[in-house]
Amino acid sequence: MNKEHQFSPLKVRLNELNLPGDLxxxxxxxxxELCNDIRKMLIHTVLKTGGHLASNLGVVExxxxxxxxxxxxxxxxxxxxxxxxxxxxxxxxxxxxxxxxRQQNGLAGFPKxxxxxxxxxxxxxxxxxxxxxxxxxEAMRLSGDRQHYAVAVVGDGAMTGGMVYxxxxxxxxxxxxxIVILNDNNQAxxxxxxxxxxxxxxxxxxxxxxxxxxxxxxxxxKAPAIGDKMAIGLKKTKDRIRQNLVQSTIFDDLGFVYxxxxxxxxxxxxxxxxxxxxxYHRPVLVHVKTIKGKGFRPAEENPGEFHGVPPEHPExxxxxxxxxxxxxxIDECFSTVFGKALSEYANTDPxxxxxxxxxxxxxxxxxxxGAHPDRFYDVGIAEQHxxxxxxxxxxxxxxxxxxxxxxxxxxxxxxxxxxxxxxxYHVVLGVDRAGIVGADGExxxxxxxxxxxxxxxxxxxxAPATYEELTRCLHEALYTDTALTAIRYPRGKESEHFxxxxxxxxxxxxxxxxxxxxxxxxxxxxxxxxxxxxEKGIPCGLLKLTTIFPLPGEIFAIAQKYRKIVFFExxxxxxxxxxxxxxxxxxxxxxGTWRCRAIEGFVAQGSVSECMERLGxxxxxxxxxxxxxxxxxx
Numbered sequence: 001m002n003k004e005h006q007f008s009p010l011k012v013r014l015n016e017l018n019l020p021g022d023l024x025x026x027x028x029x030x031x032x033e034l035c036n037d038i039r040k041m042l043i044h045t046v047l048k049t050g051g052h053l054a055s056n057l058g059v060v061e062x063x064x065x066x067x068x069x070x071x072x073x074x075x076x077x078x079x080x081x082x083x084x085x086x087x088x089x090x091x092x093x094x095x096x097x098x099x100x101x102r103q104q105n106g107l108a109g110f111p112k113x114x115x116x117x118x119x120x121x122x123x124x125x126x127x128x129x130x131x132x133x134x135x136x137x138e139a140m141r142l143s144g145d146r147q148h149y150a151v152a153v154v155g156d157g158a159m160t161g162g163m164v165y166x167x168x169x170x171x172x173x174x175x176x177x178x179i180v181i182l183n184d185n186n187q188a189x190x191x192x193x194x195x196x197x198x199x200x201x202x203x204x205x206x207x208x209x210x211x212x213x214x215x216x217x218x219x220x221x222k223a224p225a226i227g228d229k230m231a232i233g234l235k236k237t238k239d240r241i242r243q244n245l246v247q248s249t250i251f252d253d254l255g256f257v258y259x260x261x262x263x264x265x266x267x268x269x270x271x272x273x274x275x276x277x278x279x280y281h282r283p284v285l286v287h288v289k290t291i292k293g294k295g296f297r298p299a300e301e302n303p304g305e306f307h308g309v310p311p312e313h314p315e316x317x318x319x320x321x322x323x324x325x326x327x328x329x330i331d332e333c334f335s336t337v338f339g340k341a342l343s344e345y346a347n348t349d350p351x352x353x354x355x356x357x358x359x360x361x362x363x364x365x366x367x368x369x370g371a372h373p374d375r376f377y378d379v380g381i382a383e384q385h386x387x388x389x390x391x392x393x394x395x396x397x398x399x400x401x402x403x404x405x406x407x408x409x410x411x412x413x414x415x416x417x418x419x420x421x422x423x424x425y426h427v428v429l430g431v432d433r434a435g436i437v438g439a440d441g442e443x444x445x446x447x448x449x450x451x452x453x454x455x456x457x458x459x460x461x462x463a464p465a466t467y468e469e470l471t472r473c474l475h476e477a478l479y480t481d482t483a484l485t486a487i488r489y490p491r492g493k494e495s496e497h498f499x500x501x502x503x504x505x506x507x508x509x510x511x512x513x514x515x516x517x518x519x520x521x522x523x524x525x526x527x528x529x530x531x532x533x534x535e536k537g538i539p540c541g542l543l544k545l546t547t548i549f550p551l552p553g554e555i556f557a558i559a560q561k562y563r564k565i566v567f568f569e570x571x572x573x574x575x576x577x578x579x580x581x582x583x584x585x586x587x588x589x590x591x592g593t594w595r596c597r598a599i600e601g602f603v604a605q606g607s608v609s610e611c612m613e614r615l616g617x618x619x620x621x622x623x624x625x626x627x628x629x630x631x632x633x634x
Contacts, residue, residue, distance in 0.1 A: 013037075019093045020067040020118070031068075031267045035060045038090060039295040041098065049101045050311030050439060051109050052083040054293035054300075055155070058185050058264075062153075062288055063087040065270035066181070069278065070149060076120040076136045080129035080154040082110035082443075084183070085119075092118035102311075102439035104606030109440055124443025125411065126381040127161025129154050130180055134167055137176035149177040149278065156184040157358060160380025165254075171283050172255025179277050180256065180285045183264065185292040251285045260287025265294060311439075334470060334489040338430050339364025341471040342401055343371045345478060350375075352478065355390050355402045357383045363403035363432050383408050387415035387427070394425035399478055403430035406446025406488065407437075413452055421456045421484050428477045434463075434488035435520060435570040436612060441605030449488060451575030454549050458483045461549040463520040466494045468502040469546055476504050490521050490570075492608075499527050500544055505552050511541025514630055515562035516622070517581065519545040522570050522612075528619035529626060538630050548577045556584055564593040566626045570617060573598035595629050597622070 014037070017023065026034065038060050046053045064087070066077060072092065079085040089107060090098065094116065100106025111119035121132045133152035140148055158164060159182070171178055251258045257280050262273045270288070277284040293299025346352040346368065354368040358381045369376040379386045383404060390400035404412075409431060420427050434446045453459050460481055462473035470489055477485040500507045500523065509530065516533075518526040523544040533540040541562065543555060559565060565585070567578040578596035585594065597616055604611075612618055616625065628634035 014090070014095050020072055020091050023064060023068045023091065026068075028267055031061075031064055035064060035267075036295075038064075038087060041090070041095070042086060043296050045098050045101060046086075046309060048311065049099070049103065050309055051086070051102050053296070053309050055084040055185075056086040057296055057299055058290045058292040058294050059084050059153075059183060060087050060294070061265045061267055061270060062181070062183060062290060063091060065267055065274060066151065066153070067091050069271060069274040070151060073117045073120060075148050076133065076150045077118070078121045078129040078133045078136070078150065078152045079111050079123055080152060080158045081126050082123035084153075084155070085111050088118070089116070092116060102441075102605055104604075104610045106605070108605060110443055112441075122443065124440070125408065126158045127154075127163040129158075130164055130167030130171065133180070134171040134174070134176065134178055137171075137178040138174065141176050146177065146281065149179055151179045151181060153181045153183060156182065156186065157381055160358065161382055162384065168251070168254045168256065168285075174255075175282055177278075177281055178283045179274075180283070182260070182285060182287045183290055184261065184287060185290045256283045256285040258285050258287065260285075261289045262286060264288040264290035331493065332467075333364075333493050334467070334491070335362065335364035335432055336367070337364070337467045337470055338403065338432070338474065338487075338489065339367040341474050342403075342430075343368040345475065346372050346375065349399065349478075351397065351399045353377065353390075353393055353398050353400045355379065355386050355400055357381055357386045357402075357404055357408065359403070359405065359408075359432075362405070363430065365403055383412040384415050387412040388419040390427045391415070391420040391423070391425045394420075394427050395423070399426065399428070401428040401430060401478075403432060405433040405444075406431050406435075406449040407433065407444045409449055410452065416453075416459075416484065417456055421458060424458060424483050426482050427484055428474075428481075429484070429486040430474075431486050431488035433491045435490045436603060436608050436615075437491050438608040438611055439605050442602040445603045445611075446488075446490075447570070447572045447599050447603060449486070450548070450571040450577060453486055454575060454577070454580060456484065459549065460485045460547070462487045462504065462546060463548045464489055464502075464546060465500075465520055465523050465544070466498050466502055469504065472502060472504050473546065488520070495521070495524050498524055503546055505547050506555055507544045507546075508555075508558055509542040509544075511539055511562075513539035513562065514564045514566065514626060515541050515543055515559060516566050516568065516626060517543045517545070517559075517578075518568040519548050519577065520570055522568055522617055525617060525619040525622055526568050529622035532619070532623040533626055533630075536627065538627065540626070545577070549580065551577070551581060551584060556588060559585060560588060560590045562592065564629055565595070566622075566629055567594070567596040567598075568617060568622055569596065569598035570612075570615075571598060573600050593629065595625075595634065597625055 039057055042053065042056055070077065079088065094107060097107040102109040108115055110124045112122060113119050123129065129152035133150040137150035140150065154164060249258045259273055259277055263269045273286050277286050291300060342354060353375045354365050355377045356363055356365050357379055360366050360369060360378055365376065379389060386402050390402045393400040431449050434449060437444050437446060450461065453461055460483065462477065464470040464473045464487065473487045477487055516526045516530050527542055530540045530542045543558060567581060569576050569578045571577065573596065576598050578598050582594050582596065599615055625634060
C-alpha cells in the first residue's frame with residue numbers, strides 16, 4: 001500500500017479525492033483528520049435528516065481502512081443490516097447526497113445496488129452478510145478470480161442471529177477469499193444479551209497472543225526475498241503450537257482463521273490486520289473492537305438512544321447543540337401504549353410473558369421489563385427462535401406475547417406455521433410498525449404481514465386505529481382468543497381527531513349507494529373521503545374494520561345493501577384483506593361494482609405522508625378515486 005503524503009494540505013478534503021481509490025495514498029495523520037471531518041458531517045446531517053447515528057460514528061476508521069485495503073467494487077463489501085453504511089457511502093463518492101439521506105428520491109439509509117456499484121447487496125435485515133459474501137466469493141472462485149475478495153462486515157448484535165452461523169459453518173470448509181469483519185461494540189439496538197455476548201467478552205479479554213501472532217507475521221512477510229515462504233512456514237508452525245497450547249475460538253473450530261481483537265479506531269492497526277487477513281487466501285475472521293457513537297459524547301453514553309434518531313422532531317429528541325447533551329423525551333405512541341397495557345394486564349396475570357428480539361425499547365416493552373423482569377425475555381436478533389420459544393411457552397399453559405416489527409416478523413414464517421399454528425398454540429403477536437414506516441424504505445415497510453398471516457389457518461388479526469382499540473384488542477387476544485393472534489398497529493401516534501367510536505369488531509356509518517371500507521389508521525382518511533363525497537351529492541357510507549381476519553360475518557349483510565364498494569388498504573394487495581373481502585362477497589348473490597386500492601410492488605423511501613400520497617391513500621385521492629368509480633370512470 002502506498003501511504004506516502006501526496007496532498008499538499010494536511011487536512012485533506014473529500015472533494016479533493018478520487019474516491020475510493022485515493023484513500024490508499026493518505027498517510028495516518030491525514031486519515032485521522034479525514035475521520036474527524038466525517039464524524040462532524042455525520043452528526044450535523046443525521047440530527048437533521050434522522051437515521052442511524054451511533055452505529056455509523058463507531059465504524060468511521062474501520063470503513064476507511066476497508067477502502068484503503070480493498071478495491072471496491074471489484075472486491076465485494078457486504079454490510080450486515082446495512083444501517084452502518086453511511087460512511088461507506090461517503091467514501092464511495094456520495095457525500096454530496098448526504099443531506100438528502102433517507103428522503104424521497106434521496107440517498108437510501110441502507111445499501112442499495114441500484115444506487116451505486118459499491119453497494120454490492122441489498123441489506124436491511126440482520127445476519128445475512130456472511131451468506132451473501134460467501135456466495136460472492138464462491139462465484140469468484142468458480143470464475144477463476146483468486147485476486148479479489150468478498151468481505152462481510154457483521155456487528156456483534158447480528159451474531160445473535162442463527163443465519164450467521166449457517167453461513168460460517170458452510171463457508172469455513174471452503175477455500176475462497178472470504179474475510180468476515182466482526183464489528184464488536186458490545187451494543188446492538190438494545191444491549192446485547194445471551195451466551196454469545198458473554199463469549200465475545202471472554203475472547204476480548206485475552207487478545208495478546210493472537211495480536212502478537214498476526215503482527216509478527218506481517219513483519220516477516222515484509223522481509224525481502226524470503227518473506228512469503230517464511231511467513232507460510234510460520235503460520236503452519238504457530239497454528240500447531242496454538243492448537244496444543246491455546247484454546248481455540250468457535251471461529252477456529254468452524255474453519256476460519258481468527259485474528260484479533262483489533263482496535264477499531266487505530267488506522268495503522270486496522271491496516272495491518274487486514275493486510276494479514278488478505279494473505280491467507282482462505283476464510284478469515286477479523287475481530288474488531290469499536291465504540292458505538294465514537295466521537296459524540298451523548299451517543300457514546302447512550303448508544304441505544306442514538307442508534308436511530310428521528311428527523312428534526314423536537315418533541316422526540318432535543319439536543320443542546322452547544323454541549324451536545326441529549327434530552328430524550330419519547331411521547332406516547334402505539335408502541336408505548338401496547339407495552340404499558342401489557343404490563344398492566346401482567347400485574348394480575350402471572351402467566352403473561354413478554355418476548356422481544358433485541359427491540360425492548362422499540363416495541364415499548366421497557367415498561368414490562370421494569371415491572372416484571374422475571375417474565376421478560378430478549379432473545380437477541382433471533383425472530384425464528386422467538387416464535388418457537390413462545391409456542392413452547394404456550395404449550396405449557398403460559399400466555400406469551402411476542403412484540404416484533406412487521407418487517408422482521410417475515411423472518412419467522414415457518415415457525416408461525418409449523419411450530420405454532422398446526423398445534424393451535426395460543427401465541428399473541430404485537431406486530432409493531434405495521435404499514436408504511438417511511439424513510440427506511442423497501443426493506444422496512446410493514447406491508448407483507450397481512451398476506452403472510454392470512455395464509456395461516458386459524459390465525460386471527462386485529463388492526464386497531466386508536467390507543468383505546470389497541471388496549472381492547474390486546475385484552476381480547478389474551479383472554480378470548482385461543483390460537484395464533486396478531487395485533488397490528490402503526491409507527492407513531494394515534495390521530496387526535498379520530499371520528500369513530502372504538503370497537504374490537506367493526507364500526508358502520510350507514511349510507512346509500514356507495515360503501516367505503518378500510519381499517520387501521522387510514523380509516524380516518526376514508527372517513528374524510530366519505531364526508532367529501534356526501535358534500536358532492538354522492539350517497540355514501542363507511543365500514544371501518546378492527547377485526548380484519550377472519551372477517552366478521554355480520555359485515556357482509558351490511559355490504560350487500562350497497563351497489564358500489566370501494567376498499568382502501570395500507571397493505572400489499574395480493575393476499576390482502578381487500579381480496580378476501582371481495583372473495584366473500586362473490587359467494588353471496590351480490591352483483592355490484594367492487595374496487596380496491598392497495599399497495600402493489602415495493603414502497604420506496606420517503607416520509608410517511610409522501611409514501612401515502614404516492615400510493616393514493618390520502619383523503620383527497622380517496623375521494624377522487626371513489627367519485628370516478630361512482631361515475632363509471634374507474
